Amino acid sequence: MDAGPEPESSQSLRRRITDGFEKLALALKTQIWHGASVEGLSATQAQILALLAQRGARTGLRLSEIAEELAITPATASDAVRALDAKLLVVKGRAEFDARALAVQLTDAGAAVAHRIQSLSDFLSIAVDTLSPSEQATLQCALVKLVLHLQADGKIPLARMCANCGYFRAHAHAEPEAPHHCALTDTPIGAADVRFDCPDHRRAELAAIDANRRVLSGA
Numbered sequence: 001m002d003a004g005p006e007p008e009s010s011q012s013l014r015r016r017i018t019d020g021f022e023k024l025a026l027a028l029k030t031q032i033w034h035g036a037s038v039e040g041l042s043a044t045q046a047q048i049l050a051l052l053a054q055r056g057a058r059t060g061l062r063l064s065e066i067a068e069e070l071a072i073t074p075a076t077a078s079d080a081v082r083a084l085d086a087k088l089l090v091v092k093g094r095a096e097f098d099a100r101a102l103a104v105q106l107t108d109a110g111a112a113v114a115h116r117i118q119s120l121s122d123f124l125s126i127a128v129d130t131l132s133p134s135e136q137a138t139l140q141c142a143l144v145k146l147v148l149h150l151q152a153d154g155k156i157p158l159a160r161m162c163a164n165c166g167y168f169r170a171h172a173h174a175e176p177e178a179p180h181h182c183a184l185t186d187t188p189i190g191a192a193d194v195r196f197d198c199p200d201h202r203r204a205e206l207a208a209i210d211a212n213r214r215v216l217s218g219a
Contacts (some may be wrong), residue, residue: 091107
């Protein structure tokens with residue numbers, strides 16, 4: 001049976017929430033653009049440096065990984081890396097686990113620039129600190145659901161978050177405050193502990209990712 005049109009109040013609330021996210025995205029994009037401009041970089045080049053500092057500090061990242069993580073084309077990633085190489089901010093060498101592939105790594109100068117770029121998002125952490133612990137936990141759970149939905153819909157690439165990790169065990173415990181389990185650290189975790197980006201992440205099989213997404217989304 002048709003439930004009828006959505007109430008106007010629900011439509012308005014959804015619009016207000018969407019507007020709020022757009023304001024946050026604009027603030028972050030503006031900071032990145034400004035910081036990149038100060039450093040003499042494009043926004044894509046700045047994002048690559050920040051990604052390498054976060055993900056590839058030890059072994060570097062392949063061009064395909066950079067393109068996937070930033071949701072850009074391989075050609076765009078290649079052009080940006082070539083420009084960063086010319087600026088002596090990155091170097092290209094053989095990948096540690098695949099001698100046939102090239103890995104991109106930061107130089108000391110590139111690491112310094114990357115650190116300055118990463119600090120551009122500090123204003124968001126300061127803003128989050130104005131929320132109470134319960135508000136932060138509620139926001140965290142909501143963001144997990146939104147990110148998982150966008151991943152499933154193909155709008156953003158798979159993140160290195162718990163739901164996509166082979167170490168994650170959904171509903172492994174009866175404790176409602178910490179029902180999940182991390183097999184890597186051998187510790188129970190709650191909904192508010194779910195990570196969006198973990199350095200020890202190991203990509204799970206697609207079937208497991210889909211099952212985890214349904215659990216964390218409350219489906």
